[in-house]
C-alpha cells in the first residue's frame with residue numbers, strides 16, 4: 001500500500017540531503033583582493049540595490065565607493081543582515097527560487113578581504129562594469145509574446161519629500177474587470193526610474209468576494225509582494241490565481257528617503273491565461289497564524305512566543321513563506337505536523353527585520369508536498385525588550401493592531417491544493433527526478 005506520510009517525509013528529506021554538498025567543497029581564495037574576488041560578488045549580490053537609482057544609501061560598484069564602508073560591510077555581512085535574507089540556514093528547506101543570500105564561501109572571502117586591510121588588487125583583474133537597464137521594462141511580457149501586461153493597475157501617486165520619515169502609503173484601486181479571469185503571472189514595479197530611490201517595498205492585496213464564502217467578504221488575500229531585486233511571480237504550470245469582477249487592489253507601499261523629493265506610484269502588471277483556458281490548480285495566498293485581536297499579548301520587557309495551528313483539509317503544495325510582524329517581530333517558524341505525528345520544520349526566519357518583507361519562494365523540487373490532514377504550525381516570537389534595537393518602547397504592553405507600534409504575528413503562505421491522486425503523482429514524479437539527479 002502507498003504510504004502518503006512516508007512519501008512526504010521522503011520528499012522533504014531528499015530535498016534536504018541535496019542541499020548540503022556545494023558549501024562543503026567550496027574554497028576561499030588565500031589573499032582576496034577587491035578587483036579579483038570582491039567586485040564579482042558585489043556585482044552579483046549587492047549592486048541591484050547598491051547603485052545609483054536604487055534603494056540602498058551608497059553604491060558599491062568600485063573600490064573607491066566600497067572601501068570607506070569596509071567596517072560596516074564586515075558587520076552586516078558576517079551577521080547575514082546583508083543582503084537581506086533572513087532564513088535560518090541551519091534548519092528547514094534551503095532551496096529557493098529567489099535566494100539572494102551570500103554563500104558561506106562568499107562571506108568568508110569578504111571577511112578575509114577586510115581582515116587583510118581590504119586591498120584593491122590589480123586593476124586589470126576588475127570585471128567590466130555591470131550594465132543595469134536605464135529603461136523601465138516588464139520582465140514577463142516577452143515570455144508571453146506581449147509588449148506589456150494584459151492589465152496594469154496604478155496606485156494613487158505619493159510625493160516623498162527629501163529627508164522625510166518612512167511612510168506606509170495604502171491606497172485602494174478598483175481592478176475594473178467584468179468577468180472572472182485566471183492570472184498566470186504578476187509583476188509589480190515602481191512607476192518611474194526615480195521612484196526606485198524611494199520605493200522600499202510594496203505589498204499588493206486583492207480584495208474580492210469569494211463565491212464559496214457565501215457572499216461574505218473574505219479576508220483579503222495577499223496577491224503579490226514586491227521588493228527591490230524581485231522580478232515578479234510566474235505561476236507554476238497549470239496553476240493560476242483567480243481574479244473576480246468587483247475586485248479591488250489594496251496597496252501597502254513602504255516609502256523611504258531618497259535624498260530628494262520624488263513623486264511616484266506603483267504599477268501592478270497582470271498577465272491572464274487566454275479566455276477559455278482554465279488552469280487545473282488554483283493558488284491561494286493564505287494567512288496562517290492567529291491574528292485574532294486577543295492573540296497577541298506581549299507584556300513589557302518580555303520575549304513572547306505565540307503559536308497557532310491550521311489543518312490542511314486537502315493535500316497541498318506549499319509554494320512560499322512570508323512572515324509578517326511589526327517592530328517587535330523577532331523570529332518566525334513554520335512547521336508541518338503530518339497525520340502520523342512526524343514533524344518537520346519547513347522554514348525558520350531567525351533574524352526578522354520589519355524593514356524587509358521577504359517572501360521566501362521554494363524551488364520546484366523543494367516546495368513541500370503535504371498530505372491531507374497535515375497541521376501547519378506557525379510560531380511567532382516577539383521581543384519587547386530593550387535588546388531589540390527596533391523597539392520604540394520596551395516599557396509598554398503591546399497588543400494586536402494595524403499600526404507599526406502594535407503587533408501582528410502571521411505568515412502569508414501560498415498554497416496550491418491537490419487531489420489525493422494528483423498529490424501521489426506529484427510525489428512519485430519528484431522522487432523519480434531527485435533519484436535520477438542524485439545518480440548523475
Ligand code: HEC
Pocket residue numbers: 041042045046047048049050055056057069072073074076077082083084100102228229355
Ligand atoms: C535588496 C536590496 C539590498 C541588497 C541586495 C543589499 N543591500 Fe545593503 N542595504 C540596503 C538598504 C536599503 C540599506 C539601508 C537600510 C538598511 O540598513 O536596512 C542597506 C545597508 C547596507 C549597509 C549599512 C550601511 C551603513 O549605513 O552603515 C551595508 C554595509 C550594506 N548594506 C552592505 C551590503 C552588501 C555588502 C551587500 C551585498 C553582499 C548588500 N548590502 C546587499 C539594500 C540592499
